[in-house]
Ligand SMILES: NC(=O)c1ccc[n+]([C@@H]2O[C@H](COP(=O)([O-])OP(=O)(O)OC[C@H]3O[C@@H](n4cnc5c(N)ncnc54)[C@H](O)[C@@H]3O)[C@@H](O)[C@H]2O)c1
């Protein structure tokens with residue numbers, strides 16, 4: 001089959017690879033009908049997240065049709081079922097899964113020995129991600145083996161186009177969880193850094209959950225325009241001071257809730273000197289991430305507020321003002337998304353017409369064009385916001 | 392080798408590469424990579440063999456300068472191999488200028504190694520040309536073209552419009568482990584424990 005394969009930094013190829021096979025009784029094979037490129041894939045593309053190996057198949061946002069089911073997954077899945085595959089592989093039985101903390105499932109990381117060493121304790125297996133999370137082949141491919149498939153799936157009815165439900169596997173619940181963990185009150189201002197796909201979903205979620213005002217920050221005009229279309233007030237950080245503007249919009253008090261939908265690769269600009277410092281340290285291997293957003297959020301957030309971090313961080317960050325966090329009594333919530341915790345509810349909201357996540361798609365191409373689209377998405381060319389691939 | 396290790400790290404049902412297809416690296420990117428590694432190689436040479444270089448060029452006494460240039464080359468190399476390769480290659484072009492200026496000072500008539508300096512100058516000029524081509528190539532490949540971006544003004548994501556969407560999910564119960572500290576919600580004068588949650 002064809003698949004997008006990681007060969008090294010910025011080197012992703014559309015290769016011919018062997019077809020996946022059922023290995024474990026709980027496995028299923030899914031024929032992928034649609035998949036997407038995520039902002040997290042860009043961190044892997046840049047090799048900023050450690051433990052990728054040449055030959056790894058990329059992709060963790062995918063859906064399709066079940067074509068083969070292992071004996072122990074048969075009760076829950078059958079051939080022909082239409083499923084979205086969550087990016088977090090879950091067993092559904094361990095303590096963490098029972099609590100709904102699916103992204104830290106204790107069972108599914110097959111490289112647990114590695115992750116235990118690096119993270120202290122292993123987290124869930126993830127598709128198309130680093131070997132620290134199991135090194136499972138991803139779904140930017142024609143076929144995908146889904147381990148623990150009896151639990152790791154979201155069934156979707158026929159009759160809804162792929163585009164409307166595909167994002168249930170990652171960015172929609174990610175934006176949703178980012179907003180939910182802010183515990184939004186009707187009096188709250190929610191500030192969201194980053195208007196990429198995750199930021200866009202977080203904006204829609206904060207609007208649905210009834211925030212008083214939602215403020216979105218980025219510098220790409222097309223993304224800011226999409227944010228505004230979704231009901232946000234926008235700040236272009238190239239043109240105005242984020243901190244000043246946020247204070248102005250909140251009567252000088254700062255936003256109660258702050259969401260980081262940017263992560264470890266904050267834009268580098270001499271107008272934000274800390275980003276240049278981080279970039280230099282990152283190149284020398286003295287710091288893995290560029291945490292400009294964290295610094296800005298912690299600074300501007302209202303005391304006793306919440307900092308919600310869906311943005312991915314890979315390792316070690318520098319100069320985090322813990323004194324501000326502590327004295328202001330901020331709550332920090334973060335994590336890979338507990339996808340299946342939210343998807344029943346979100347599928348219902350899509351079916352009822354409360355939201356249609358397909359608004360974010362700007363490019364639909366074949367799998368062969370995938371390598372080039374990594375570049376287009378990364379370089380923000382052609383007003384690209386979200387790429388869907390059709391294997 | 393890397394592929395060998397990575398195949399050990401996989402299980403038997405995982406896909407293995409049979410043959411490679413088109414890559415996300417363009418010709419300009421490959422050139423940047425080659426020039427980046429060239430910088431690193433040259434930098435190391437300048438650091439460890441400064442004496443031999445100055446002797447060959449009749450520039451004895453300038454070892455510290457050559458070593459400093461070695462460090463500079465390493466810098467160019469690291470940046471050229473990073474995602475910000477355009478910066479790396481343009482910095483190489485600037486560095487080439489510095490190298491040329493320095494070599495010109497050794498083109499004195501009384502320098503017995505003048506021929507070597509000439510050869511070195513020719514080499515640097517050749518590399519400068521490659522650097523300029525590479526820098527222009529990656530800049531063109533990766534920059535955002537000017538002009539108006541597409542308009543996404545109608546992409547609300549809300550089939551019933553933004554106004555109808557505001558608060559439409561207030562029926563949602565935030566799970567207890569994701570509630571915020573009650574201090575934030577203490578806007579009413581009732582005791583916090585009596586106060587009904589707004590959603
Ligand atoms: N927690 C999870 O489970 C999860 C799931 C999906 C994605 N993510 C992460 O979410 C993040 C965003 O993903 P995406 O797909 O939207 O990526 P993206 O790269 O398309 O979007 C990032 C956006 O941030 C903007 N940005 C950069 N610097 C900024 C700054 N200083 N202030 C404001 N905005 C800035 C960029 O212009 C860009 O529009 C990534 O880190 C990704 O890895 C996390």
Ligand SMILES: [Zn+2]
Pocket residue numbers: 038039040041060061087170171
């Ligand atoms: Zn993702």
Ligand SMILES: [Zn+2]
Pocket residue numbers: 090091092093094095096097104105106107108
């Ligand atoms: Zn589990």
